[in-house]
Amino acid sequence: MLRILYVLIAAVIALVPVHAQEADLNTLLEIHRAKIEKPSRTTIDPVLEELVASRLPGVAVFLEKWREKEVWQRNADGRFFFVGEADDGKLRLIDVDTGLQAGLADKSELKNLKPNSGVRGVIAAALVQFQLSDPDPERRLQALTALERDANQSHLSILRAAIEEETDPAIKIRKKRLQRLLTIKFGSDQATRVAAIKSFAGDPGVDARAALNPLLATSVAVFDAAPEGVNVAKLLKPGRDIDMAAAYQLLVDAGKARSAVPLSERKQALVDNIQDGAVAGMPVSSLVTQADRDKAYLALAAAGTVPPLVTVDEQSEAVTSHVFAQVYAEPDPALTTAARETLADIGNTVGIYQFLDLVLDSLSLASIYFLAAIGLAITFGVMGVINMAHGEFIMIGAYTGYVVQQIIPDYTVSIIVALPLAFAVAFLAGVALERLVIRHLAHRPLETLLATFGISIALQQIAKNIFGTQARPLTSPSWLDGAWVYNDVVSISYIRIAIFVLALVFLGLLLFILNRTRLGLEVRAVTQNPRMASSMGINPDRINMLTFGLGSGIAGIAGVAIGLFAKVTSELGSGYIVQSFMTVVVGGVGNIWGTLAGAGMIGSLQKVIEFFNPSNTLAAQTYMIIFIIIFIQFRPKGIIALKGRAAGD
Known part of the structure; x- marks a missing residue:
């Protein structure tokens, strides 16, 4: 033992x-x-x-x-x-x-x-199961990204096993979503695939639509009788749903009809068979019309010289004796029905989110127009001056931000410094313009318009001489890079959000200045009745100077904001001067709330027009100007009219 x-x-x-x-x-x-x-x-x-x-x-x-x-x-x-x-x-x-x-x-x-x-691609596919369970979350995300780009049927079971082991909630949600997407494509039974398809109802994700659309891919097929054993999307009626020539060509491709002889080949056949100035006994000079040429060709065909001609009646008879249909590539009707219903539901959801995205874009553009126009609204409302150089104060602010960034390399600090400095520089430039030019042209609007237009051109040329004609970068801080993304439809850049917040801040600041300070009281008094304000001890010249400087300074701040996403050139301001005037006129001259309403209307209108005609922004601006002209005919004083004795002037 x-x-x-x-x-x-x-x-x-x-x-x-x-x-x-x-x-x-x-x-x-x-x-x-x-x-x-x-x-x-x-x-x-x-x-x-x-x-x-x-x-x-x-x-x-x-x-x-x-x-x-x-x-x-x-x-x-x-x-x-x-x-x-x-x-x-x-x-x-x-x-x-x-x-x-x-x-x-x-x-x-x-x-x-x-x-x-x-x-290497096959090896990478085999590595997925190791990477999906890797202790490093970053490697697991990389594996998911690789699967989203290129997955096969073997990955479905691997992904299901990896879901059970996942500890990170965010990664687990992403794995489950990918598992549903792969089930739609590689699922083994009908019920599971239908459930996966319906789980995406109302989901606006691009990946969901990319997974569902192939299920509804169709091709046109021809049958001898009513189609059976195939998943038919739609029966086609020749002449209405499908061109007769295209239908006959399908018959030819399927071997169900003779190939028609192209017109060019028939013409060449006639040329090749000319003998003694005649074709099939018919003089060449008599072959003037297509009917005569066809008659000659038929004679050649009857003699066996050329291929027989397929007549129109023969083509029509062949087409009408067959059935044409759009056939799904997916043979299971339950899957295509579920995909069609789910995509229709997704379409409704996408429409809602597109409207929300359009609203966000409109608010973003309105905030830019508000910042660009609010200074003009103040000066135009108080002084009645049509300042064609207002856009150049925007340009001055943008170049001020650029210069500050050359001195202060930290983009966050430079923007913080640039905003008040741009206000100060543009304020001083506005005061200088008012003292040297505007004051001497009081109550002479045509001369003021021409003078400020000339100054606008001069300021642009000075900017070109100093900074050159090449666009200068005004770089935003890193925390303003990227965009806030809600889903695959709704997103907005952080720069636009920052500009929107800046516009709200200035709205509140201006309301405080005009309603809670002595300067604001005097500005409102001069705006409504300058003679009465003068008799009450208010110096209109001083108020005009400060108001013009304030409006110019705000334009300078707008220049910094606009320069963060637009090219800083000497023509930067000229691109906003028209919109600024339209905003002021539509909203109501001399009224902050009117300017806000005008900016909202102009921004929304422009975005709506661009939504329906995205490839032609010039057309969008043209339609917008036409709309504003019509609007002014019915409401010449703007959305919110100025109140007071001067309102009727």
């Missing part, structure tokens, strides 16, 4: 090395050595399946290294290694199992394995 026990123990000891050897990665690689040395897309799959099924800890690293062409093979024994640089110029061998150093070798003693792009 004891003797038998010794024999069993010896047998177990003898078997242990064999099992250890079977669990060795190098041994497994040696078994498939020939296929690894010369891999192809058709031969590598069994190797990868066995490597993955082995569950050996070094498989994932080996596959990654192999994909990246970092696996080497020793010529002497065919053993596989990773390598590193050694101090003496040799390559340091690294064991693929343990990751430990396994000696040194010259490069000539090794062969670098470089699989082609097709094999």
Whole structure:
């Protein structure tokens, strides 16, 4: 009995090395050595399946290294290694199992394995199951991104298993979504695929529509009778749903009708068969009309000289004796019905979100127009001055921001400094313009308009002389990069949000100044009745100067804001002067709330027109101007008219 026990123990000891050897990665690689040395897309799959099924800890690293062409093979024994640089110029061998150093070798003693792009793609697909369960969340996200770009049926079961192990809630949600998308395409049974399709009802994601649209792909097919055994999307009536010529060509392609002889070939056949100035006994001079030429061709066809002509009646008879239909590429009607209903529901949701996105775009554009026009509204309302140089104060503010960024490289700090500095520079420029020009042209609107127009051109030329004609960058801080994305339909850039907030801040600040300060009281008094304000001890000249400077300073701040997303050039302001005047006139001269309403109307109108005609912004501006002209005919004082004795002036 004891003797038998010794024999069993010896047998177990003898078997242990064999099992250890079977669990060795190098041994497994040696078994498939020939296929690894010369891999192809058709031969590598069994190797990868066995490597993955082995569950050996070094498989994932080996596959990654192999994909990246970092696996080497020793010529002497065919053993596989990773390598590193050694101090003496040799390559340091690294064991693929343990990751430990396994000696040194010259490069000539090794062969670098470089699989082609097709094999690397297959290896990458096999790596997914390791990456989806990787401890590093970033690697799991990378694997999901790779699957979203290119997945196959084998990945579906791998993804389902990875969902159960996922601990990160956000990544788990993304995995479940991808699993539903793959189920639509690769699901094994109808009920599961239909459930996955219906789960995306009302989902505006582009990936959902990309997964559903292929199910509704159709092609036109021709049948001898009512189609059976196919998923028909729509029966087509020749002459209404499909052109007669196209329908007959389908019959020809399907081998159900004779090919029609093209007109060019018939003409060439007549030319080739001219004998003694006649074709088939008909003089060439008599072949004037197409009917005569067809008659000659039919005569040649009757003689067997040319292919027979397919008449219109023959084509019509052939078409009407067959059935034409749009046929789904997906044979299961339940799937196409579910996809069609789900896409219709998604379309309704996308429409709602497109409207919301349009509202956000309109608010964004309105805030820009408000900032650009509010200064003009104040000066125009108080002084009645048509300042054609207002756009150049916007340009001055933008260039001020650019200069500040050349001095202060920190973009956040530079913007904080640039905003008040742009206000100060533009304020002083406005005061100088009012003192030197505007004051001397009081109550002379035509001369004021011409003078400010000339100053506008002069300021643009000065800017070109100083900064050149090339656009200058005004870079936004990094925290303003990118956009707030709600879904695949609704998004808005952070710069636009910042400008919207800035417009709200200035709206509140101006309301406070005009309603809660002595300056505001005097401005409102001069706006409504300058003579009465003067008799009450208010100096209209001083108020005009400060008001013009305030309006110019606000335009300078608007220039910094606009320069963050537009090109800073000498013509920057001229692109907003027309919209600024339209905003002021439509909203109501001299009224902040009117300017706000006008900016909202102009911005919304422009975005709506651009939505229906996105490829032609010039047409959008033209339609907008026409609308404003019509609007002014019915409400000449604007949306919110000025109150007071001066309102009727």
